Amino acid sequence: MKSITFDYKNTCQINGSELDKVQKELPKEIERMNAARTSGYDSDYASINLPFDEELLKAVCARVKEKKSLSPTTLVVIGIGGSNLGTIAVLEALRGKFYNSDQEVKVYFVGTTDTDHVNDIAQITERELATGNNIILNVISKSGGTTETIANFEVLLEILKNHRPYNYHQFVVATTDENSALWDIARKEEFAVLTIPARVGGRYSVFSAVGLFPLCFLDIDIKKLVEGARSGCALSTQKNFTTNYAAISAALIAHHYRMGMIIHDTFLFSVALESLGAWYRQLSAESVGKAQTREGNKINVGLLPTISMGSTDLHSVAQLYLAGPNNRFTTFISVAHNASDLVLPTYSEFESVVPAIQGKSLQIIMNAILQGTEKAYAHDKRPFVVWEISEKSAYYIGQFMQIKMIEMMYLGFLLNVNPFDQPEVEKYKRETREILRLS
Amino acid sequence: MKSITFDYKNTCQINGSELDKVQKELPKEIERMNAARTSGYDSDYASINLPFDEELLKAVCARVKEKKSLSPTTLVVIGIGGSNLGTIAVLEALRGKFYNSDQEVKVYFVGTTDTDHVNDIAQITERELATGNNIILNVISKSGGTTETIANFEVLLEILKNHRPYNYHQFVVATTDENSALWDIARKEEFAVLTIPARVGGRYSVFSAVGLFPLCFLDIDIKKLVEGARSGCALSTQKNFTTNYAAISAALIAHHYRMGMIIHDTFLFSVALESLGAWYRQLSAESVGKAQTREGNKINVGLLPTISMGSTDLHSVAQLYLAGPNNRFTTFISVAHNASDLVLPTYSEFESVVPAIQGKSLQIIMNAILQGTEKAYAHDKRPFVVWEISEKSAYYIGQFMQIKMIEMMYLGFLLNVNPFDQPEVEKYKRETREILRLS
Incomplete structure (x- = not known):
C-alpha cells in the first residue's frame, strides 16, 4: 500500500522562491509544535x-x-x-x-x-x-x-x-x-x-x-485510527519541508489567500468522504475565520471553505467554477484503492452513446473525470493541489485528519490569527438566550 | 394555513429608491415571461x-x-x-x-x-x-x-x-x-x-x-406539487412588485452582488430542506455563473451559491460568517408549521445547564435560534432576506421551487447573462473524453 500523496505542481500563482519565503516563516511554529508533543494537554496544541x-x-x-x-x-x-x-x-x-x-x-x-x-x-x-x-x-x-x-x-x-x-x-x-x-x-x-x-x-x-x-x-478499529493519526503527526511536524505536506499545503493556501483566492474549495472525488469535507469546513471556518489578529487588530479574515463532490458537483457548480472569477484555491482529494472494483459490461450498442467506456471499470472512469477536471483547471490557470488517500481504512483516515488539523494550526499562524478560539459565535448565542428568556 | 412569506427589511445595503431603480428593469422581462405562458415549450422559459x-x-x-x-x-x-x-x-x-x-x-x-x-x-x-x-x-x-x-x-x-x-x-x-x-x-x-x-x-x-x-x-402527490408550482408561477409573474417575491428577491441579490456581496448563502433552518438547498445551488451556479454577457462580452460573473444548515452550521461556519468580510448576501429559509411538536420535559435540575428552555417545544427553541442569528446579522449589518414556507407539503414545496426558478430567470436578466445555458461545462468533459479514449 503506497502512502498518502500530495501534488502541488499546479499552483499557478506561486513560484519556488515565493513558496520558500512562506515556508521560512514556519520553522519556529514547527518547533513550538514539537515542544507541545511533550507537554501533554497543557498547550494550545x-x-x-x-x-x-x-x-x-x-x-x-x-x-x-x-x-x-x-x-x-x-x-x-x-x-x-x-x-x-x-x-x-x-x-x-x-x-x-x-x-x-x-x-x-x-x-x-x-x-x-x-x-x-x-x-x-x-x-x-x-x-x-x-x-x-x-x-x-x-x-x-x-x-x-x-x-x-x-x-x-x-x-x-x-x-x-x-x-x-x-x-x-x-x-x-x-x-x-x-x-x-x-x-x-x-x-x-x-x-x-x-x-x-x-x-x-x-x-x-x-x-x-x-x-x-x-x-x-x-x-x-480505533487503535488503527489513532495509529494513523500518530503517523500523520510525525509527517506534519517534521522539519523537512519536502515531505511535510501539512506545512506546504498551509503555505500554499495562505499565499493564494493573499493573492485574492478568498475561497478554499475542498473537492472530494469519493462519495464516502463527503462528511470528511463537512468536518474540514468547520475546522477551517472556526479556525481562520477571524475578526482580529493575534495582537487584537481588526482584520476580518474571510477564507471561505466550500465543499464540492466529484463528479456530482461537476453537474452542479462546474459551470460557475470554470466561468467565474479566479478567486478560488482548490484542494482535490481522491482515494487510490477502493474496496470494490465494478466493471462495465461490453455493450457495443452503447459505444455511440458514450464512447470509450465499454468494459472499463467505474474507477477508471472516475479517475478520467478527475484528471479531465484537473486539466481544465490547469488550462484556465485555476490553482489547485491534489491529495490522494491510499484507502478508506481507519489508519489512513486517521492519518489524513491529523494532517489536516495540523495544517490548520500552520494556516492560523501564517494568517496571524488564533486557530483555537471562536469568539464571534457568542454573538448569536447571546441574542438567542435573550429571546428564550422572554418567550 | 397562511401563505409563503418574504421579509426583506434587513437588506442593509439598499434603500427604497435604489430597489425601485432595480425593479424598473424588470417589467419588460415579466411581460416576456407572461407571453411565454402561451407559447408552450417553444421558448427559453x-x-x-x-x-x-x-x-x-x-x-x-x-x-x-x-x-x-x-x-x-x-x-x-x-x-x-x-x-x-x-x-x-x-x-x-x-x-x-x-x-x-x-x-x-x-x-x-x-x-x-x-x-x-x-x-x-x-x-x-x-x-x-x-x-x-x-x-x-x-x-x-x-x-x-x-x-x-x-x-x-x-x-x-x-x-x-x-x-x-x-x-x-x-x-x-x-x-x-x-x-x-x-x-x-x-x-x-x-x-x-x-x-x-x-x-x-x-x-x-x-x-x-x-x-x-x-x-x-x-x-x-404530484398533482398537489404542480398545483403549488402553478400558484408559484402566478405569484412570480404578476406585475405588482409588492407581492412578487421572486422579482424582489432577484433585484436584491443582483443589487448586493454589484455592491460586492459575491457570495449568496442560502441558510435553511429545517433538516429536511438540505437537499432543496443542493438543488438551488445548481440552479444558481449554472444559471448565473457565466464567463460572458448575453452580448458575448467577457464578464466572469462570480456569484457563489453556498448552502448552510441551521442550527447545525452555526456550530461550524458562524464564527467565519460573523467575523469575516461583509461579502455575503444571506437568504434564510424556515418552515412555519412542522408535522410534529416535540416538547421538552420540565427538569428543574437542567435549568442551570441551559436556562429558559424547560417545558418549551423544540420548535420554539429553533425559532429563537433563527431569530437570534438574524439579530446578530442585523447588528453586524450583514444583509439578509427571510422566506418562511408554510409547511413541508407537496403544494408548498412545489410553489417554492417554482418561485425560485423564476427568481433565477430574473436574476440572469438583471446580471445580463443567459440563465439557460452552461457552455463551460464542456471544458472538463472534452478533457475527460480524451483521457478515456487513450485509457
Whole structure:
C-alpha cells in the first residue's frame, strides 16, 4: 500500500522562491509544535497528543465494553458541530453512506433541534425500547451547556425514563469537560462520564472520547485510527519541508489567500468522504475565520471553505467554477484503492452513446473525470493541489485528519490569527438566550 | 394555513429608491415571461409551462401504474445533476432524511461513478432480484449521453439482465430528450420512454417527467406539487412588485452582488430542506455563473451559491460568517408549521445547564435560534432576506421551487447573462473524453 500523496505542481500563482519565503516563516511554529508533543494537554496544541494517550484508549474501551454488555441495538449520539462532525466523517469514510445497513448496532445522530427530524429518531428509540431492546444515549457537549444538545437530550432521556424508570442511568454516557454543568448532573444521576481535556477544542476533538467512544462502540478499529493519526503527526511536524505536506499545503493556501483566492474549495472525488469535507469546513471556518489578529487588530479574515463532490458537483457548480472569477484555491482529494472494483459490461450498442467506456471499470472512469477536471483547471490557470488517500481504512483516515488539523494550526499562524478560539459565535448565542428568556 | 412569506427589511445595503431603480428593469422581462405562458415549450422559459401540462401528468401516471403492476420493491433512479437533485429535494422535504423507512417501495439514487457507493446499491438490487423481488431502473439523461449515468446504468442493467434474461426490458424506464442516443436504444430495447421537452434545461426540469415519474412512483402527490408550482408561477409573474417575491428577491441579490456581496448563502433552518438547498445551488451556479454577457462580452460573473444548515452550521461556519468580510448576501429559509411538536420535559435540575428552555417545544427553541442569528446579522449589518414556507407539503414545496426558478430567470436578466445555458461545462468533459479514449 503506497502512502498518502500530495501534488502541488499546479499552483499557478506561486513560484519556488515565493513558496520558500512562506515556508521560512514556519520553522519556529514547527518547533513550538514539537515542544507541545511533550507537554501533554497543557498547550494550545493539546489535541496533537490525543492519539498517543494510552490511558484514554483504555478508558474508552472499558466504557464500550461495559455498555455493550447491555446488548443495545441502537446508539444515539446527541451532539452538534465538533461533537459529531468528526465521528460522522470517520464512520462514513469507512462504512459508506449506508452505514447502518447490515450492522447489528444502528447509530443515529441528533444535532439540531429540528422537531420533525428529532421526532423521526425519537420514534425509532421509542419503538426499540417498547419492544424490549436497549439503546445507549451518548450526550456530547464540551462546554456542557449547548442549547440544542441539552434540549434534544432531555427529549430522549424522558423517553428512556418512561421505558426504563429504575435503571435509565445505565444507558447514558455523557462526554464533556470536567466540572461542566453537564458533568455535575451526570455525576448526580450516576451516568457514565468521559471527559475532554480542557484545552482540546471541539473541532480538534475527534481523537478524544468525543469521537473514540461512539466509533469504538460501532466496532471501528480505533487503535488503527489513532495509529494513523500518530503517523500523520510525525509527517506534519517534521522539519523537512519536502515531505511535510501539512506545512506546504498551509503555505500554499495562505499565499493564494493573499493573492485574492478568498475561497478554499475542498473537492472530494469519493462519495464516502463527503462528511470528511463537512468536518474540514468547520475546522477551517472556526479556525481562520477571524475578526482580529493575534495582537487584537481588526482584520476580518474571510477564507471561505466550500465543499464540492466529484463528479456530482461537476453537474452542479462546474459551470460557475470554470466561468467565474479566479478567486478560488482548490484542494482535490481522491482515494487510490477502493474496496470494490465494478466493471462495465461490453455493450457495443452503447459505444455511440458514450464512447470509450465499454468494459472499463467505474474507477477508471472516475479517475478520467478527475484528471479531465484537473486539466481544465490547469488550462484556465485555476490553482489547485491534489491529495490522494491510499484507502478508506481507519489508519489512513486517521492519518489524513491529523494532517489536516495540523495544517490548520500552520494556516492560523501564517494568517496571524488564533486557530483555537471562536469568539464571534457568542454573538448569536447571546441574542438567542435573550429571546428564550422572554418567550 | 397562511401563505409563503418574504421579509426583506434587513437588506442593509439598499434603500427604497435604489430597489425601485432595480425593479424598473424588470417589467419588460415579466411581460416576456407572461407571453411565454402561451407559447408552450417553444421558448427559453419553457419550464414554467410544465406544471400546466395535463398530458404530461397523464403520461407519467400511466407509466407509474404500468410499472407498479409489476409489484416492485425498489426504485433505482440513475441520473446526476439536474436529473436527480429536484427529485431528492422534494422527496426529503416531504419524507425527511429517513425517506426509506416504513415505505413499501424503497428508492436509491445513483449519481456519480464512485465504485464503492454504486456497489452498495448494486448489492441491494442483486439481493432483491435474487430473492424474487422486482426492481425498476429509471435512467435519466437529458442529453442521453451523460458519462456517469450511462456507465452506472450499464452496470445495473447487466445485473437485471442476469436475473431477468427474458423480460428485463419491462423493468426499465428511460427519461431523455426525444431522439437522443439513449432514446434510440430505449426504443430498440423496448424500454418505456418518457421525454423531456427540448428547451427545458436539466436544472429547470423537476416538474417534467424527470421529477414527476419517480416522485409519483413513490406516492408523492404530484398533482398537489404542480398545483403549488402553478400558484408559484402566478405569484412570480404578476406585475405588482409588492407581492412578487421572486422579482424582489432577484433585484436584491443582483443589487448586493454589484455592491460586492459575491457570495449568496442560502441558510435553511429545517433538516429536511438540505437537499432543496443542493438543488438551488445548481440552479444558481449554472444559471448565473457565466464567463460572458448575453452580448458575448467577457464578464466572469462570480456569484457563489453556498448552502448552510441551521442550527447545525452555526456550530461550524458562524464564527467565519460573523467575523469575516461583509461579502455575503444571506437568504434564510424556515418552515412555519412542522408535522410534529416535540416538547421538552420540565427538569428543574437542567435549568442551570441551559436556562429558559424547560417545558418549551423544540420548535420554539429553533425559532429563537433563527431569530437570534438574524439579530446578530442585523447588528453586524450583514444583509439578509427571510422566506418562511408554510409547511413541508407537496403544494408548498412545489410553489417554492417554482418561485425560485423564476427568481433565477430574473436574476440572469438583471446580471445580463443567459440563465439557460452552461457552455463551460464542456471544458472538463472534452478533457475527460480524451483521457478515456487513450485509457
